[in-house]
Amino acid sequence: MELLMAVTAGLLFTAAIYLILSRSLIKVVLGTGLLSHGAHLFILTMGGLGGDAPPVLADGVDSFADPLPQALILTAIVISFGVTAFILVLAYRTYAVHKTDDLSLMKGNDEHD
Amino acid sequence: MINLLLFPIIIPFFTAILLLFFKEQVRIQRVLTVIGLSAGIAAALSLVYKVKQDGIQSITLGSWPAPFGITLVSDMLSALLVTTTLIITLIIVIYSFSSIGRERERFFYYPAILFMITGVNGAFTTGDIFNMFVFFEVLLIASYLLIVLGGEKRQLRESIKYILVNVISSAFFVITIAYLYSVVGTLNMADIGDKIASIGQPPILSVIGVLMMLVFGIKAGIFPLYFWMPGSYAAPPVPILALFGALLTKVGVYAIMRIDTLFFVSDLGFTHTILLVLALLTIAAGCIGALAYFDLKQIIIYNILIAIGVILFGVAQMNEPGMQGAIFYLLHDMLIKGALFLLIGIIIYVTGTSNLREMGGLIKTHPSLGWMYLVAAFGLAGIPPLSGFVGKLLIVQGGFEHGRLFSTIVILASSLVVLLSVIRIFVYAFWGEPKVLRPSDRSIYRRMMFPAVLLVALSVAYGVGTEWIYPYISDAAHVLLNPDSYITAVLKE
Numbered sequence: 152m153e154l155l156m157a158v159t160a161g162l163l164f165t166a167a168i169y170l171i172l173s174r175s176l177i178k179v180v181l182g183t184g185l186l187s188h189g190a191h192l193f194i195l196t197m198g199g200l201g202g203d204a205p206p207v208l209a210d211g212v213d214s215f216a217d218p219l220p221q222a223l224i225l226t227a228i229v230i231s232f233g234v235t236a237f238i239l240v241l242a243y244r245t246y247a248v249h250k251t252d253d254l255s256l257m258k259g260n261d262e263h264d
Numbered sequence: 265m266i267n268l269l270l271f272p273i274i275i276p277f278f279t280a281i282l283l284l285f286f287k288e289q290v291r292i293q294r295v296l297t298v299i300g301l302s303a304g305i306a307a308a309l310s311l312v313y314k315v316k317q318d319g320i321q322s323i324t325l326g327s328w329p330a331p332f333g334i335t336l337v338s339d340m341l342s343a344l345l346v347t348t349t350l351i352i353t354l355i356i357v358i359y360s361f362s363s364i365g366r367e368r369e370r371f372f373y374y375p376a377i378l379f380m381i382t383g384v385n386g387a388f389t390t391g392d393i394f395n396m397f398v399f400f401e402v403l404l405i406a407s408y409l410l411i412v413l414g415g416e417k418r419q420l421r422e423s424i425k426y427i428l429v430n431v432i433s434s435a436f437f438v439i440t441i442a443y444l445y446s447v448v449g450t451l452n453m454a455d456i457g458d459k460i461a462s463i464g465q466p467p468i469l470s471v472i473g474v475l476m477m478l479v480f481g482i483k484a485g486i487f488p489l490y491f492w493m494p495g496s497y498a499a500p501p502v503p504i505l506a507l508f509g510a511l512l513t514k515v516g517v518y519a520i521m522r523i524d525t526l527f528f529v530s531d532l533g534f535t536h537t538i539l540l541v542l543a544l545l546t547i548a549a550g551c552i553g554a555l556a557y558f559d560l561k562q563i564i565i566y567n568i569l570i571a572i573g574v575i576l577f578g579v580a581q582m583n584e585p586g587m588q589g590a591i592f593y594l595l596h597d598m599l600i601k602g603a604l605f606l607l608i609g610i611i612i613y614v615t616g617t618s619n620l621r622e623m624g625g626l627i628k629t630h631p632s633l634g635w636m637y638l639v640a641a642f643g644l645a646g647i648p649p650l651s652g653f654v655g656k657l658l659i660v661q662g663g664f665e666h667g668r669l670f671s672t673i674v675i676l677a678s679s680l681v682v683l684l685s686v687i688r689i690f691v692y693a694f695w696g697e698p699k700v701l702r703p704s705d706r707s708i709y710r711r712m713m714f715p716a717v718l719l720v721a722l723s724v725a726y727g728v729g730t731e732w733i734y735p736y737i738s739d740a741a742h743v744l745l746n747p748d749s750y751i752t753a754v755l756k757e
Contacts, residue, residue, distance in 0.1 A: 183431045190438040197446035245420040
């Protein structure tokens with residue numbers, strides 16, 4: 152099961168890098184979303200999955216999954232959810248102001264805005 | 265168990281929430297922000313006193329025992345950083361009253377600053393590596409808002425880059441924490457340090473060390489990872505730039521200092537050599553940039569890079585003077601960068617441009633601005649008795665003690681480049697033929713000068729008063745060099 156999760160996370164990273172390297176702003180944003188999801192799966196896997204045992208430790212229970220990665224992934228998901236929402240709005244505003252979503256056309260420096 | 269170390273985090277946080285209710289009443293927002301930050305400073309100062317008297321303070325939230333709950337730890341380094349952060353923020357907020365503009369103030373400018381301070385202080389105080397990620401996100405999300413606030417064309421373009429870089433580095437941060445957790449099985453920083461010390465440092469931990477350096481290096485802007493900084497920092501208005509330049513990069517530097525003294529101390533030849541080389545390359549890159557530009561903002565932004573290189577060079581020495589110098593220089597740099605940004609903000613306000621070629625002769629019309637700038641510039645370059653001197657002296661002493669003759673001379677030489685780059689601003693802006701100034705309000709100018717002068721005076725006092733500050737710096741360096749004291753303070757129960 153850990154192997155499957157690792158492969159899935161790897162595939163997500165691959166897709167994320169492919170999308171982030173593209174020129175379209177919206178694809179880049181989707182890429183960052185996939186990147187965070189890859190990282191989340193990864194953090195869940197690295198603690199060990201623990202089969203179908205619940206993440207609860209009580210007296211007399213000796214088979215349980217590590218609850219900590221689940222707590223971490225929950226926090227990380229919430230954060231990436233908020234950030235993704237923010238980037239989507241920002242990407243829309245940038246598209247509206249710059250009239251393009253092609254990142255290579257958004258070049259500029261202090262002299263040329 | 266004492267709750268004092270929570271106050272610098274929660275006072276800005278609750279003040280920010282309170283401010284959200286007063287969206288339209290800018291005057292109330294200003295008053296509440298000043299009150300909140302002043303209360304924070306009072307708490308932070310008493311925290312410094314407490315840490316000085318009783319040693320490292322720690323608290324585990326929810327009363328879970330140490331390695332399981334989230335720990336907040338305040339040693340002398342983090343207490344000093346928290347205090348400096350709050351003082352600088354207060355001064356920059358006062359500066360913003362007359363310079364940021366009512367439109368931005370109405371759109372949650374002050375709450376965003378306070379949320380960012382919550383994150384910065386939290387990152388300085390936390391003793392849990394995942395909690396550090398969370399506080400990083402808090403400060404980053406607030407900084408996303410600050411960098412784009414106003415929505416100018418250029419701001420939108422640069423904030424897209426800034427956010428993408430930081431989102432990717434955050435993903436790397438999560439991955440690194442996952443690796444670390446799978447190797448040592450704990451997230452409490454003291455516990456991680458303890459476990460790594462007991463298993464030595466197998467190669468996988470060196471890999472994690474390099475990954476961490478990558479993550480924090482992006483935030484701090486060390487050599488190959490600084491590419492986003494000059495563009496993104498130049499986009500927002502000057503008070504925001506001052507906040508970012510004075511505080512945000514320093515959080516990355518603090519994190520590197522913390523992990524390289526607490527976690528990765530068993531294989532100094534590997535991690536700290538990398539740090540040393542990167543520090544030198546950062547200085548070189550910063551010097552090139554500082555000399556290459558004719559833009560006020562860019563010159564000072566590249567000076568941030570140089571300072572980061574100097575601080576990390578001190579950290580890489582891992583001996584008493586090097587570490588003390590790094591801490592001394594870190595605090596100095598926060599103060600002086602804030603002061604310089606505020607001063608160039610006034611220059612930009614007076615002349616209406618940030619291009620050096622289009623200004624001149626300001627010394628005739630604005631003499632006090634000129635002299636203040638000169639003092640700040642000398643302080644940055646480290647002319648005794650101003651504040652840059654002692655830190656650099658200690659760092660250089662640390663380098664020589666370590667027998668790194670050549671690289672230490674590079675540090676010394678970088679001071680000359682720093683001096684040259686900031687004096688160039690002075691020569692171009694204040695000497696020469698006076699240019700026609702755009703009409704500006706003299707009373708706004710005076711109101712902008714007050715906080716800037718305050719910050720310059722503070723940095724001068726920091727340099728002149730080295731004798732009184734030294735015991736605190738020495739305490740902070742002592743904890744960094746003896747991670748055992750940190751570990752026992754956290755895991756004592």
